[in-house]
Amino acid sequence: MIGELRVGQVLRYPSSQDPQQPTLDGYPNFYHVTHSPGLKKALLTSGINGMAEVDTPDGVRRPAILIRSSPWKAGTEQTPWHDVFDLDNGHVRYFGDNKPGLSIAPDSTTGNSTLLGTLTAHQGRTPEQRAGAAPLLLFRAVSRNGKTKGFVEFCGIGIIERAERLVQWGGSDHSTFVNYVYDIALLDLTAENDVVAWKWVHARRDGNLSHAETLELAPETWRKWVKQGSSALPALRRRVARAKVTKAPAQRPEPGSTSAKDLELVYRYFDGRKHDFEALAAAVAAHVLRGAGHAYHDGWLTRRSGDGGADFVGRLDLGRGLAGTSLVVLGQAKCVKPDTLISAEQIARVVARLRRGWIGVYVTTGAYSESAQTEMAEDQYPIVLVNGAELVRRLRSMARDDHGGDLTACIDHVLSSQQISVTSRRPEEILLE
Structure with missing residues (x-):
């Protein structure tokens, strides 16, 4: 043999x-x-x-x-x-x-x-x-x-x-x-x-x-x-990074499932309401980062024009006092049809804004192309990618915890109670708060 x-x-x-x-x-x-x-x-x-x-x-x-x-x-x-x-x-x-x-x-x-x-x-x-x-x-x-x-x-x-x-x-x-x-x-x-x-x-x-x-x-x-x-x-x-790549279908809910209906609801709710989706994306990003056991501080949304590749700003606090540090979180939100693929070029717009000690978060109702994921992994960019399936999973978790499982009520609450201001401040100012 x-x-x-x-x-x-x-x-x-x-x-x-x-x-x-x-x-x-x-x-x-x-x-x-x-x-x-x-x-x-x-x-x-x-x-x-x-x-x-x-x-x-x-x-x-x-x-x-x-x-x-x-x-x-x-x-x-x-x-x-x-x-x-x-x-x-x-x-x-x-x-x-x-x-x-x-x-x-x-x-x-x-x-x-x-x-x-x-x-x-x-x-x-x-x-x-x-x-x-x-x-x-x-x-x-x-x-x-x-x-x-x-x-x-x-x-x-x-x-x-x-x-x-x-x-x-x-x-x-x-x-x-x-x-x-x-x-x-x-x-x-x-x-x-x-x-x-x-x-x-x-x-x-x-x-x-x-x-x-x-x-x-x-x-x-x-x-x-x-x-x-x-x-x-x-x-x-x-490329070992290829092993980390998730195929597009796996980034979307199973067709016909409750999650698929949830994602369609989110897309239709925010289609044409870019700034409102940015507020929702900021809340989801906070849920993702806090869910990992980190201290996340809400910042602000950027203005409707001239955001320079960022839709929201936050801060991630690691440790305390001399044994701690803080990272600027730069977020991008993109409400697109659930079958849309986000390209490497689109993510690169956020990456280009990142400085040492900053991380990025990209939240979308779509999915990320394989080439985009490969490029991010191979170049080791510090960016968190939240796809459509993860987005509705997080929203469902938020709705279950605070709104009796009512997804629409959860979304309305996020928008009505959103305390994040809209400003043209520089992202690094979040470190002074």
């Missing part, structure tokens, strides 16, 4: 190189997972481990290149560089294998020669040129059971985006030497549940199979890259 590699999985890398045992010391056995019956073992003995090329009906093909980084060696005389593995954003910066004291050209070392040759294929201009390109399987050494050796973490499959020739310091005499550093894009494996099936690599090692036949076993993003080329990498790159 041919195994599989899961991103983030730690494997035992034993010195025995025995593939028979599925697990060792409670961890999957690297040699068992990567075993290809009748073929040589996959190895991580060097930093850059190119599998032997095979002759195929489409020409020579290298099945894969296994990359290993040893963070515990970084900064030593033997390994003076520091590789960067940013798995959340799908980027690896990996240094080549030239070292101080070697007398050969930096592009002639075994590893650099292999990766530079692969770079040419990774930059192929046609699908036919890219189809035979070798995938990079990336690993990094990790410590387990008090040991710094014998364990590796699988980090995914990569494509070389660029190579840079640079001068480094190293060796016992701290002399300079020339080496290469590679920027590698890690591909998104969401469609495969973050798993790479070894049968794909195994098939690439079979000289009887064409590139097209092996491509059928490849991860979805690898197939798309072969078809579309490097211009598609931004959309194919691994």
